[in-house]
Amino acid sequence: MGDLTAAMNAAASGMQAQSARLRLSTENIANADTPGYRRKTVSFEETMGMFGDSRAVATGPVQLSRAELVRIHDPSHPMAGPDGYYESSNVDLVIEIADAREAGRSYEANLRMFDQARQMAGSILELLRR
Secondary structure (H helix, E strand, C coil): CHHHHHHHHHHHHHHHHHHHHHHHHHHHHHCCCCCCCCCEEEEEEEECCCCCCCCEEEEEEEEECCCCCCEEECCCCCCCCCCCEEECCCCCHHHHHHHHHHHHHHHHHHHHHHHHHHHHHHHHHHHHHC
């Protein structure tokens, strides 16, 4: 039964990590047109679970992309400098949408794993009652 609980804990930590990744992706998409906005990313770190196993995952600190901001020439823009350029964001919508899709699918996979472990634990308890 401990293995099933560990599997549920691992799946739950995976769902939390993927939801954080999805949140950052949606923030990046929402701010794609914001001048000076830098893309946010998060890394995953292996952690020790409640039962001393290393199946759990946690998010690391949020990091800002170091990629150059896109310079756009628009002298009429309020943030344009004397040369007529301003710095736009470094968010690539195609990458963000793909990242959001991957995070969503990973979340669903963890949810299925959690549900399967829960059903197996329920079946074991039902067998023990008989």
